[in-house]
Amino acid sequence: MERLQKIIANKGYCSRRKAEELILDGKVTVNGQVVNTLGFKTDKNAIIFVDGHELSDENYEYYLLNKPRGYISAVKDDKKRKVVTELIETDKRIYPVGRLDYDTTGLLILTNDGELANILMHPKNNVEKTYIAKIKGILNMDELYRLKKGIKIDGIICRPTKVKIKKYDKEKNTSLVYIAIVEGRNHIVKKLLKAVNHEVIKLKRESFGFLNLGNLQSGEYRLLNKKEVKKLYAYKK
Numbered sequence: 067m068e069r070l071q072k073i074i075a076n077k078g079y080c081s082r083r084k085a086e087e088l089i090l091d092g093k094v095t096v097n098g099q100v101v102n103t104l105g106f107k108t109d110k111n112a113i114i115f116v117d118g119h120e121l122s123d124e125n126y127e128y129y130l131l132n133k134p135r136g137y138i139s140a141v142k143d144d145k146k147r148k149v150v151t152e153l154i155e156t157d158k159r160i161y162p163v164g165r166l167d168y169d170t171t172g173l174l175i176l177t178n179d180g181e182l183a184n185i186l187m188h189p190k191n192n193v194e195k196t197y198i199a200k201i202k203g204i205l206n207m208d209e210l211y212r213l214k215k216g217i218k219i220d221g222i223i224c225r226p227t228k229v230k231i232k233k234y235d236k237e238k239n240t241s242l243v244y245i246a247i248v249e250g251r252n253h254i255v256k257k258l259l260k261a262v263n264h265e266v267i268k269l270k271r272e273s274f275g276f277l278n279l280g281n282l283q284s285g286e287y288r289l290l291n292k293k294e295v296k297k298l299y300a301y302k303k
């Protein structure tokens with residue numbers, strides 16, 4: 067059983083606050099009865115109408131985007147910068163699952179399914195993300211070892227599941243590093259590399275759980291299929 071406003075928001079219809087307004091305005095019915103108070107709880111299988119529209123799982127959409135540089139992982143930005151949802155043609159209220167920085171590229175999932183978004187973002191579900199980072203300087207064996215062992219970031223240890231040096235460019239004084247990581251704190255890869263004294267010049271997320279970019283070019287996206295969505299749900303512990 068969950069609060070009605072949470073179910074409405076998780077079904078991707080609108081925000082929780084907006085759902086509360088709609089409930090108080092008498093615009094929501096549950097199994098044929100108007101519910102106009104906020105404490106009401108029901109289950110996900112109840113038949114819910116909001117403003118005359120039935121909420122159903124058919125309203126859900128799931129996208130895999132190859133995010134270009136120069137986009138904010140949000141649905142709107144106060145500073146009027148471009149946002150990732152502009153890249154996807156839909157009339158649904160989709161939003162990104164987690165965040166890639168403005169200058170980070172690569173795999174980003176967007177959906178209006180709040181339940182799945184929560185599953186994928188919850189640290190206990192151990193969804194592995196992999197990144198390729200181009201860094202300034204040559205990552206040496208000692209630094210590699212420290213990364214593998216785990217480093218305290220903002221007081222909490224972060225231990226990548228894999229770290230590999232892909233290549234060095236001695237002339238340009240850069241290295242290409244592969245990092246697989248389960249946790250999803252903001253700027254975590256940049257912070258890890260900074261902790262071993264390397265600045266990230268470029269960062270790309272190559273995979274998210276079992277999903278990878280395939281042939282998607284920068285700025286391109288595709289819908290996830292039912293099998294993929296089911297497999298994402300299966301990350302729930």
Ligand code: URA
Nearest residue numbers: 166167170253255256
């Ligand atoms: N880690 C970062 O530092 N930035 C990202 O965008 C993603 C992970």
